Amino acid sequence: MKFVVASDHAGVDMKDFIADFLKNKNFDVVDLGTNGTTSVDYPVYADKLANYILSNNDVLGILVCGTGVGISIRANRYKGIRAAILYSDEVAEMVKKHNNANVMVFGGRTMSKEDITRRIDIFLNTEYKGGRHQRRIDMLDL
Ligand code: RB5
Numbered sequence: 844m845k846f847v848v849a850s851d852h853a854g855v856d857m858k859d860f861i862a863d864f865l866k867n868k869n870f871d872v873v874d875l876g877t878n879g880t881t882s883v884d885y886p887v888y889a890d891k892l893a894n895y896i897l898s899n900n901d902v903l904g905i906l907v908c909g910t911g912v913g914i915s916i917r918a919n920r921y922k923g924i925r926a927a928i929l930y931s932d933e934v935a936e937m938v939k940k941h942n943n944a945n946v947m948v949f950g951g952r953t954m955s956k957e958d959i960t961r962r963i964d965i966f967l968n969t970e971y972k973g974g975r976h977q978r979r980i981d982m983l984d985l
Contacts, residue, residue, distance in 0.1 A: 844870060844901060844902075844903065845870065845871040845872075845873065845899075845901060845902045845903075846862075846865050846870050846871065846872045846873070846902070846903050846904070846905060847872075847873045847874075847875060847892055847895045847896060847899075847902050847903075847904050847905070848861060848862050848865075848872060848873070848874050848875065848892075848904070848905040848906075848907075849874075849875040849876060849877075849888040849889070849891055849892040849904075849905075849906055849907075850876075850877060850885075850888060850906065850907035850908060850914070850951065851877060851883050851884065851885035851888055851907075851908045851909075851914065852877060852879075852880050852881060852882050852883050853885075853907075853908050853909035853951050853952055854906075854907025854908045854909065854914070854949070854950075854951035854952075855877055855878070855879065855880060855907075855951070856880075856951065857907045857949060857951035857954075857956070857959065858874075858905070858907045858951070859874075860956055861905055861907070861949070861959065861960075861963070862874055862905075864960050864963070865905075865963075873895065873902075875888065875891040875892055875895060876888065876891070885908045885913045885914040885917065886913070886914075886917040888906070888908075888914065889906060889914045889915075889917035889918040889926075890917065892904050892906055892918065892946065893917075893918050893921040893924050893946075894921075896923075896924065896945060896946065897921060897923055897924070902945075903945060903946070903947070904918075904924075904926070904945060904946035904947070905946070905947050905948075905949070905963075906918060906926060906946055906947075906948045906949075907948070907949045907950070907951045908950070908951065909950060909951060909952040909953070910950040910952065910953050911928040911930075911948040911949050911950040911953070911954075912928070912950075914926075914948060915927070915928055915946075915948040918946055918948070922984040922985075923945075923984065924945065924946060925942055925943065925944045925945050925946065925980070925983070926944065926945075926946035926947075926948050927942060927944035927946070927947065927948060928948045928949070928950070929947050929948065929949060929959075929962040929963075929966065930950075930954075931962075932958075932961065932962060932965055934962075935947075935961075935962035935963075935965040935966045935969075936965050936966070936969050938966070939966050939969040939970070939971055940969055940970070940971060940972050940976075941972065941976045942976070942980065943971040943976070943977075943980060944966075947962075947963060947966060949962075
């Protein structure tokens with residue numbers, strides 16, 4: 844399993860923290876930027892990450908902006924991307940179990956490091972249930 848991470852300037856510190864957290868768990872991590880706190884446009888980084896996931900197998904994505912909202916809206920415009928904001932522990936479990944999310948999204952200005960790392964662990968320790976949920980996932984893309 845490999846991870847790809849990306850953020851805008853409002854999420855860069857948290858994105859770097861998450862990348863280190865994942866590397867410490869021995870995951871390969873590809874960092875698509877941004878790097879540094881110069882103001883950038885979050886759709887650009889959602890685009891980079893969505894394209895990477897859609898052209899590589901067995902990759903999970905992590906996106907971070909200030910709230911997680913803008914960057915997730917953009918990522919979800921791509922067919923095949925299921926980007927979910929993990930805004931609670933319960934949601935971290937459900938977006939894997941029912942939605943088989945392939946991108947975890949966080950708010951760099953709205954969530955704590957402790958909450959984020961705990962939710963990543965919950966997501967990784969949960970199995971996708973398939974069955975009727977796959978039928979619904981197959982209905983998602985326009
Ligand atoms: C950037 O200031 C901020 O708008 C962005 O990071 C994000 O929160 C948008 O949804």
